[in-house]
Each structure stands twice: as C-alpha cells, then as structure tokens.
Amino acid sequence: MTLKISQLSQVTSVSDAWVIPAAGAGANVGIPAAYLARPSLGKRLLGNLNNSYTRHWKEQLSVGQMAYSSTFGMITKAPCLEYTHVRVVLKNAEATPPSVTGVLVAATASNANKVVPTTGNNLTNNGATGWVQATFGGSNSPTLVTGTQAAPSVVVSDWMPLNSIAPTDGTTYPYVMARIKLGGNYSALFTGTSNNDNTKDTYLEMIGTVGDYVTSPQSLTTSSSQSFSPIFGLEFLSSSRVIKVLCVGSSTTQGYGSTPIDSAYRSWVPIAQELLLSDGVPANLFNYGYAAQTTSTYAAYGKTAIDTHLPAMVFYQVFSPNDGTPTQNTVNAQYQRAMDFANYAMSKNCLPVFLFTNPNDSYDATTDNFRKSLINRCKASGFAVCDLNPAVGDGATPERFQSGLAYDTLHPNDAGYAAMAAIAASTIKDILSRNITY
Numbered sequence: 561m562t563l564k565i566s567q568l569s570q571v572t573s574v575s576d577a578w579v580i581p582a583a584g585a586g587a588n589v590g591i592p593a594a595y596l597a598r599p600s601l602g603k604r605l606l607g608n609l610n611n612s613y614t615r616h617w618k619e620q621l622s623v624g625q626m627a628y629s630s631t632f633g634m635i636t637k638a639p640c641l642e643y644t645h646v647r648v649v650l651k652n653a654e655a656t657p658p659s660v661t662g663v664l665v666a667a668t669a670s671n672a673n674k675v676v677p678t679t680g681n682n683l684t685n686n687g688a689t690g691w692v693q694a695t696f697g698g699s700n701s702p703t704l705v706t707g708t709q710a711a712p713s714v715v716v717s718d719w720m721p722l723n724s725i726a727p728t729d730g731t732t733y734p735y736v737m738a739r740i741k742l743g744g745n746y747s748a749l750f751t752g753t754s755n756n757d758n759t760k761d762t763y764l765e766m767i768g769t770v771g772d773y774v775t776s777p778q779s780l781t782t783s784s785s786q787s788f789s790p791i792f793g794l795e796f797l798s799s800s801r802v803i804k805v806l807c808v809g810s811s812t813t814q815g816y817g818s819t820p821i822d823s824a825y826r827s828w829v830p831i832a833q834e835l836l837l838s839d840g841v842p843a844n845l846f847n848y849g850y851a852a853q854t855t856s857t858y859a860a861y862g863k864t865a866i867d868t869h870l871p872a873m874v875f876y877q878v879f880s881p882n883d884g885t886p887t888q889n890t891v892n893a894q895y896q897r898a899m900d901f902a903n904y905a906m907s908k909n910c911l912p913v914f915l916f917t918n919p920n921d922s923y924d925a926t927t928d929n930f931r932k933s934l935i936n937r938c939k940a941s942g943f944a945v946c947d948l949n950p951a952v953g954d955g956a957t958p959e960r961f962q963s964g965l966a967y968d969t970l971h972p973n974d975a976g977y978a979a980m981a982a983i984a985a986s987t988i989k990d991i992l993s994r995n996i997t998y
Contacts, residue, residue, distance in 0.1 A: 649793035657704035658744035808862035809877025813849030817967030831981035
C-alpha cells in the first residue's frame with residue numbers, strides 16, 4: 561500500500577510480516593492481550609506525523625552546578641529550512657529547582673549576530689523587529705519542579721510566533737537565538753559549538769551575558785563562553801511535514817568513539833538523517849543517547865521524550881552492556897523492558913523500532929549467545945527491528961568488530977558509525993515505503 565501524505569489517515573493495515581502471528585499452535589500463548597490487540601504498523605506509524613521539528617542536545621544532564629543570578633544565551637541552527645513558530649524545552653534534575661526570570665527568543669541571520677540579533681535588540685514581542693518573550697501556560701516565568709538526573713522534570717513553553725530569516729553567512733539552515741535568566745543551581749548541559757551543517761543535531765553555541773535582561777535586552781553584553789546551559793531544547797513549526805524519529809539508548813547511540821566535532825560526538829543518528837535527506841525523505845532524527853546509562857534509566861528518559869516531543873517513530877536500544885555481563889536473567893529483563901517501552905510508545909501513537917547496535921569484543925561465546933538470543937526474540941516479536949550489527953560485526957560467535965571499524969572493544973569508530981547509519985536509514989525508508997510516498 562502506497563499513499564501520499566495527504567492520505568495518511570486512511571492507512572489501516574500493512575504486510576502480515578509486521579504484525580504478530582495469528583493464533584494457533586500456541587503462537588500467542590503467554591502474550592499479554594495488550595500486545596495482541598495493538599493496532600497495525602501503518603496505523604501506529606502515522607499517528608504523530610506533523611510539522612514539528614525537534615532540536616535536542618544529547619549530552620547527559622549534570623546536577624549541582626553552582627549558579628548565581630545569571631543570564632545565558634545561545635545560538636543554534638534549526639533542523640528545518642524554515643520555521644514559523646518556536647518553543648523552548650527546559651529540564652530540571654535538581655531537588656531544589658532554580659528560579660527562572662524568563663526566556664526570550666529571536667531570529668538572526670548569521671553566527672556573527674549571536675548577541676545582538678539581526679532583527680533588532682529590543683523586546684518588542686514581534687519576531688520581525690526584535691526579541692519575543694516566551695510564555696509558559698500564559699506566564700512569563702516558568703515554574704520548574706523537582707527532578708532527578710535519572711528522571712528530570714520537563715517544562716515546555718507555549719508556541720511563539722517567530723519567522724526564520726535566510727542565513728547570510730553561506731550556511732543552509734536558519735538560526736535562532738534564546739536567552740534565559742535564572743538563579744540557583746540548575747541542571748547543566750555540555751554541548752558542541754560547531755558551525756558545520758552536518759552536525760545539525762548538536763550545533764549550539766552558548767554565551768554568558770550580563771545586563772538587565774527583560775526590560776532592556778539591548779543592555780546585554782558578551783561575558784564569556786559557557787560549558788553549561790539550562791536551555792535543553794527547541795522545537796520548530798514549519799510549513800513542511802516531517803517524519804520525526806526519536807533515538808533512545810546508551811553510548812553507541814550517543815556516538816561515543818566517533819571523532820568529536822567541537823566537543824560534539826557524531827553518531828549514526830545525524831549521519832542517517834543526512835542520508836535520508838539526500839534521498840528526499842523529510843526526516844528529523846534527534847538523539848536521546850546517553851553514555852553509561854542502563855536500559856532502565858534511558859527507558860525512563862525515552863518515555864519522557866515521547867511525551868514531550870511526540871515523534872512518529874522511536875528507535876529504542878534494547879541491549880546495553882551497561883546492564884552488566886549478559887545472562888539469561890539480564891536479557892529476559894531487557895526484553896520485558898523493551899515490550900513495556902514499545903507498548904508505551906504505541907499508546908502515544910508512536911511506532912517503536914527495536915534497535916541493536918554493535919558487538920562487544922570482550923564477550924565469550926556463551927555470553928554473546930545471550931545477546932544474540934535477545935536479537936532473535938525481538939525479531940520474532942512482531943515489532944519492527946533495526947539490527948546494526950551486520951554493518952560492523954563479523955557475524956561469528958563470539959562476534960567481533962570487523963577490521964577497521966572499532967574505536968575500542970565496545971564502540972565503533974567514524975567508519976563504523978557511517979556503516980551503521982546506512983542500515984538505520986534503509987530501515988526507516990523500508991518502513992515508510994509500506995505506508996507513504998515522500
């Protein structure tokens with residue numbers, strides 16, 4: 561079945577290869593009724609297809625960073641060619657949340673205009689002439705609530721009318737600026753400062769500023785570069801439709817082992833997005849991969865991300881070595897956690913895709929067979945599976961990295977991530993080809 565975007569709501573079924581086996585011969589014994597009653601792939605996939613793009617920075621939250629009454633600014637590129645509205649996503653991992661005076665946004669045309677926007681440096685609440693003040697449920701000052709590093713609280717602003725302006729510095733994607741004033745400890749983030757369009761999922765430059773902030777934003781001046789910022793994400797409304805894909809996992813989803821570009825790791829996630837965009841697929845992949853996190857922790861992160869960003873698809877990394885050396889009990893728990901995550905995603909009209917990334921050269925044959933058994937169980941589950949192991953592994957037992965594709969015993973290198981990205985992009989295209997043309 562192939563439909564145009566305008567016909568998406570009519571999709572109700574797809575190939576039997578993508579649904580759970582029919583009852584009979586014990587095929588469904590022990591499978592909860594919720595799995596058997598889940599809607600077809602096509603209907604699940606298309607629930608959240610809309611015009612909303614997400615820019616999220618993929619470093620893990622930090623806590624207890626001492627802050628004073630400070631103003632922080634940032635400039636970043638939108639993940640779409642134009643935007644008409646912007647909203648800000650704030651996270652808090654502190655038991656005592658910081659106080660937030662307010663948040664401003666502005667359009668600008670160049671990275672050279674990262675303190676004073678091209679459109680003007682006054683608070684006009686008109687994006688064509690200056691800064692626009694963000695509101696949160698109608699209030700200028702958001703109230704952050706208690707959170708933890710494993711389960712941060714999230715506050716999202718209202719959508720603010722803000723039209724992008726064409727870049728004047730030779731880049732492709734339009735810029736946006738944001739400013740926030742706060743006091744107290746805050747959940748901090750370290751991110752990259754690359755001007756490279758190829759790192760569209762990580763580009764961010766932060767500046768420390770001083771000045772009056774709200775009543776006179778023009779009095780703000782550059783103070784110093786900052787490694788930490790309380791601005792955790794932006795979303796953009798565009799006139800174009802987008803297939804938004806959330807990627808959840810640990811370090812091999814984050815991109816550890818790749819060559820940092822201005823301190824921002826480059827994983828299979830942005831590379832797969834580039835491959836899709838080059839093929840004309842309107843994709844927006846954004847990364848919630850965090851190094852050293854267990855499946856339990858990033859499953860919780862992922863559910864919050866689904867609630868916040870409403871992606872059309874979510875790639876969930878089922879296996880992580882951070883859960884410990886694989887045993888039958890370990891992979892059983894990972895499988896059950898994946899089933900729970902998949903059903904949560906479906907309840908939010910988001911298609912779950914089970915992700916497996918790469919081998920671990922330190923496993924023996926017995927241990928690696930537990931890992932492989934989990935892959936096979938997920939492939940038999942009726943859910944979509946994206947297995948990136950063939951791109952970098954030798955297929956043996958125990959499986960090892962192919963020559964020239966490993967950074968260490970656990971993480972791919974640049975060439976490895978590029979090979980993995982090709983499979984990820986192909987998987988997304990295959991799923992979409994069953995439902996829509998683009």
